[in-house]
Amino acid sequence: MKALKNLILGFLLAYSLTGCRDVIVLDLSDVPPRLVIEGVITDEPGPYYVKLSHSVKYYDDNTFPSLSNAVVTISDDAGNMEVLSEESPGIYATSDLQGVRGRTYRLDVEVDGEKYSAESTLPEQQIPLDSIVVEFKEESFFEDEGYYFTIYFNDPENVKNYYRLLVSVNGENFIFNTDDEDESNWEEDDNLWLADDKFTDGNLQEIELPHNLNLGDSLDLKMLQVDRSSYDYFRTLKDVLDGQGVAPANPLSNFEDAALGYFGAFSVTKNSVVVK
Amino acid sequence: MMALLIIGFSSYGQQKYTISGTISDAVNGEELIGAAVFIEELGSGASSNEYGFYSLTVPQGSYTLKVSYLGYETITKLIELDSSLTLDFELGLGATKLDVVVVSSEQKEKNVTSTQMSVNTLNMSEIAMVPVLFGENDVIKTIQLLPGIKSSEGGGGFFVRGGSSDQNLILLDDAPVYNASHLLGFFSVFNSDAIKDLTIYKGHIPAEYGGRASSVLDIKMNDGNSKKLNVGGGIGLISSRLTVEAPIVKDKGSFILSGRRTYVDVFLKLSQKEEVKNSILYFYDLNAKGNYRLGKKDRVFVSGYFGRDMFGYSDLFGFDWGNKTATVRWNHLFNDKLFLNTTALFSDYDYDVEIAGDEDQDNGFVITSSIQDLSLKEDFEYYISPRNTLKFGLSAIYHTFIPGQIKAGQNSYVNDVELQKKYAWETAIYVSEDLSITDNLKINTGLRYSWFAQIGPGEIYTYDEDGDVIDEKNYKSGEIVKTYGGLEPRLGITYTLDEESSVKASYGRNRQYLHLLSNSSTGTPIDLWIPSSNNVKPQIADQYALGYFRNFKSNAYESSLEIYYKDMLNQVDYKTGADIIFNENVESELLFGSGRSYGAELYVKKKVGQLNGWVSYTWSKTERKFDGIDYGEYYPASWDRTHDISIVGIYQLNPRWTFSSTFVFRTGEAVTYPVGKYDIEGEVINLYSKRNADRYPNYHRLDIGATRQLKSNDKFESSLNFSIYNVYGRRNAYIINFGEDPNDSTKTRAERIALFSILPSITYNFKFK
The missing domain is CATH 2.170.130.10 (TonB-dependent receptor, plug domain)
Known part of the structure; x- marks a missing residue:
């Protein structure tokens, strides 16, 4: 839908010749700084990190104050609990805790007497990222010429599964060439590649990604299997980044309205390939 | 209601007779809707209905009858009424369009005197x-x-x-x-x-x-020229049109066929870019209508519309959408006072998305969705006297909803999926009476009862407030799942102050059983219509309005001031972050709330003379209230516009040149701007607060146009139309995007996208007569 809208919009802009884009300065209202919590636990070995920071005004610089001296605790439904230590300003780390599949984790943060908490379940079954197939494609409507990859994995039947894929090319986030002459307008991969099995439950999953690779590129993929609440967070986070939806709103967080950000428990599998 | 009927029937005295007939255009035979038939001696009259039919029942006597319609020559006829008469009138156009049409001062204007307002x-x-x-x-x-x-x-x-x-x-x-x-x-x-x-x-x-x-x-389609063959059309920058109309049998029946196709994609072929070159992007419309008189008392109409937007890229991707409608109508005159219109209707809106796979086509898939109506209506009009008209009737609609289905090729990695079809009946009966109680006081009372049933077959889920399924039940075909119904009273009162002014008041309740779910404020082809159901209640709106109507200079100018208040119940919106794509449980993603709107509207129109046009100004406020949005506080609807001004002027300089212009100004639409930003995984994320608390910049624009009549004769006429859209190139915001400044990654900025800066166009119109 967005592609169609963009094409029609692009056409109308081109056709009207003088249609335009320009930067305007708006008088925006602002709110007091809000707490942002990013917490992740996985079935990989620790340490796991929780990051605390604050929001800033829209026209301020992109530097976000970190929040120190908070009490950060992660516990699970098997009676384990650990208080995290502040490793660097705003970054809190575990030392012993190990994420276990099937357990539900709880993050508690206490700042200036205010308490924030969220829960997330580490999915029970690990799903291996079976294979990555790279193939060369001619130029078409959808793509420039180049090497593209498709991933395959088996989705278990009768379970709702939610996935997020993280792509790294030569150890960095990929930059998409948007055909804009100005390279500064090219888009960096936000790595919010999401999939669920709503239409493909129990099938061999086939997910084609739009990264245009060169010979010799090394591709590292990380697949997160996430629970529903994390998936909803990433999905609505992507809506915010893409400017989609009827009226923009903050992503659906498992901290509800109390804090921004999320706490997620993920099962991780990896795979790599070199383009040749 | 009954009391009023009795008043209506009780005004008997001397012997009365009925004058009835049709009023049409002398040149092409098209019936004129709303033409006035006025009896000078009585100071009263009637106007023609949507089929050009009028009926007047008055006491025996000698009368001067005047038949008029704006832009046409008035016919004056002396009649001796001692038995009921059928009089058909054909009105000719004014000698030249330039002639100032004289509007007789004793003829009260409809906008002032009718019970209809708004x-x-x-x-x-x-x-x-x-x-x-x-x-x-x-x-x-x-x-x-x-x-x-x-x-x-x-x-x-x-x-x-x-x-x-x-x-x-x-x-x-x-x-x-x-x-x-x-x-x-x-x-x-x-x-x-x-x-x-x-x-x-x-x-x-x-x-x-x-x-x-x-x-x-x-909207009424043309019936087609019943006098002779006409071929007309136009060639424009992005589309061409062709219309053929002709009598089937002269003065008995006629047809019209009209088509339009845009050729946006012709321009795409000029592009250097392969992806644009191979794209398809156009739309077309076909309208067809035929009518035939089966005698003095019966007439049949058949009309249809078919239109489609086509978008695609070679064989890989296709997306098309469009409407089909069909109408079959039968007008029957029982006698010179009772008119019946029987209508059978069909309407369909659907879209298809086709995604082809690689060369072997069997790994692609097709998504389709549609809404379809079949309906039957009976509408009676009973012209009791010039002071009393009764309308009554009934209707039934059968709705079929296909929210979405995916048909996948054999080797497609996508499964076949079909969201459950939904079915519903929507029926209504109504009666309304237009009655003059005194010379100054007129009242229109209407009562409609509507009834809606969601029916099976289907697996019907019931959700709680969190959207979780709390009940599931299977219904057989035709079995009633849920019904709604209720009265919809409508009332209009007009009090005429003098020849040229009146005050009016009205109240109306409307029930709406279908809801459109859209993930965009502007609407998209994939918006989904859903019926009221066990989870979704019908929308109800109550509107109260008050108006002052005043005409000036022998009705050359008409003006009105209206104020209104409207209450809306059971409004529908998506939950924040709703998952709306192909969701069987889409009803669980909805929020229900209320709305209110109030405002004042001023309208001044000049109808005759070399210069005509109108000015309209609206002040209004529209708010919505949902439990799940902004903690249940009222917030502005995105279409709330505080001020809205339109000025339209048309100036006929001479028989060859006509100039026109339009100016619009309105408060920008209500939107949600970010109130800050924060960091997630190194990405800058906009922070939002209250829904629609901000405004796009004010919107304004001036358009101008000119039409030049080219040489014409009895057989052929043509004209050229020039126009310039957005003359002074105002950059009205179509979208404002908030994101990282590409020149400085430590900053964020707001970027405005404006469409259609100064945009000239030219159209050539022609007609063979």
Whole structure:
């Protein structure tokens, strides 16, 4: 839908010749700084990190104050609990805790007497990222010429599964060439590649990604299997980044309205390939 | 109601007779809607209905009858009424259009005297003169210049007195049109060449209409020239049109065929880019109508519309959408006072998305979705006396909803999926009476009872507030799942102060059983219509309006001031972050709330003379309230516009040149701007707070147009139309995007996208007669 809208919009802009884009300065209202919590636990070995920071005004610089001296605790439904230590300003780390599949984790943060908490379940079954197939494609409507990859994995039947894929090319986030002459307008991969099995439950999953690779590129993929609440967070986070939806709103967080950000428990599998 | 009927029937005295007949255009035989028949001696009269039929029952006597219609020569006829008469009139156009039409001062004007308020009628000659985008005359764009009707740039939807865009009942020859937009709303589906007349009811909706909460836009197609063959058309920058109309048997029946096709994709071929070159992007419309008189008392009409937008890329991807409608009508005159219209209707809106796989086509898939109506209506009009007209009737609609199905090729990795089809009955009965109680006081009472049933087959889920399934039940085909129904009273009162002024008041309740789910404020082809159900209640709107109507200079100017208040119940919106794509449980992603709207509308129109046109100004406020949004506080609807001004001027310099211009100004649409930003995984994320608390910059624009009549004779006429859209190149915000500054990654910025800066266009129109 967005592609169609963009094409029609692009056409109308081109056709009207003088249609335009320009930067305007708006008088925006602002709110007091809000707490942002990013917490992740996985079935990989620790340490796991929780990051605390604050929001800033829209026209301020992109530097976000970190929040120190908070009490950060992660516990699970098997009676384990650990208080995290502040490793660097705003970054809190575990030392012993190990994420276990099937357990539900709880993050508690206490700042200036205010308490924030969220829960997330580490999915029970690990799903291996079976294979990555790279193939060369001619130029078409959808793509420039180049090497593209498709991933395959088996989705278990009768379970709702939610996935997020993280792509790294030569150890960095990929930059998409948007055909804009100005390279500064090219888009960096936000790595919010999401999939669920709503239409493909129990099938061999086939997910084609739009990264245009060169010979010799090394591709590292990380697949997160996430629970529903994390998936909803990433999905609505992507809506915010893409400017989609009827009226923009903050992503659906498992901290509800109390804090921004999320706490997620993920099962991780990896795979790599070199383009040749 | 009954009391009024008795008053109506009780005014018997001497012997009465009926004069009835049809009023039509002398040149092409098209019936004239709303032409006035006036008896000078009695100071009363009637106007023709939508089939050109009128009926007047008056005491025996000698009378001077005047038949008039704006822009036509008035016919005066002396009659000796000692038995009932059938008198058909054919009105000729004024000798030249330049002639100032004399509007007789004793003829009271309808806008002042009728019980109807909150209504606007536009004729096609007015619409043809208003300058528009790409020179494409457009009824929807033109009605947005009327008071109380709001638009958004590029949006096909319109908003009437605070109602959302799905609250407008858009009828083409009585068939509902579910998506009136082409090309994401830059054009409407109504080809002006095929249209005769349109009326929009913004409040006090007559009882014969129902099913939508806010307004009725009633569009009538041309019947076709019943005198002789006519071929007309136009060649424009982005589209061409051709219309053929002719008698089937002279003065007995006629037909019209009208087509339009855009050739946007012709320009795409010029592109250097392969992906643009191989793209398909166009739309077309076909309108057809035929009518035939089966004798003095019967007439049949058959009409249809078919239109489609086509978008695609070679064989890989296709996306098309469009409406089909069909209307079969039978007019029957039982006698010179009782008129019956029987209508059978069909309407369908659907879209298809085709995604092909690689060379072997069996790994692609197709997504389809549609809404379909079958309907039958009986509408009676009973002309008891010039002071009393009764209308009554009934209707039934059978709705079929196909929310979505995916058909996958054999080797496709996608499974076949079909969301459950939904079915419903929507029925209504109504009666309304237009009655003059005294010479000054007129009253229109209407009562409509509507009844809606969601029916099986299907697996029906019930959800709690969190959207979780709490009950599941299987229903057999035709089994009733849930019913709703209720009265919809409508009342209009007019008190005439003097020859040229009146005050009016009205109240109306409307129930709406269908809801449009959209993930965009401007509307898209994939918006989903859903029926009321066990989870979704019907929308109810109550509107109260008060108006002062005043004409000046022997009715050369008409003006009105109206104020209104509207309450809306059971409004529907998506939950934040709703998952709306292909969701079987889409009803669980909805929020239900209420809305309110109030405002004042000023309208001044000059109807005659070299210079005519109108000025409209609306002040209004529209708010919505949902438990899940902004903690249940009222917030502005995105289509809330505090101020809205339109000025339309048409100036006929001489028989060859006509100039026109339009100016619009409106408060920017209510939007949600970020109130800050924060960091997630190194990405800058905008922080939002209250819904629609901000405004786009004010919108304003000036368009101008000119029409040059070229040499013409008895057999052929042609003209050239020039127009410039957005003359002073105002950069009206279509979208404002908030994101990282590409030149400085430590900053974020706001970028405005504006469409259609100064945009000239030219159209050549012709007609073989």
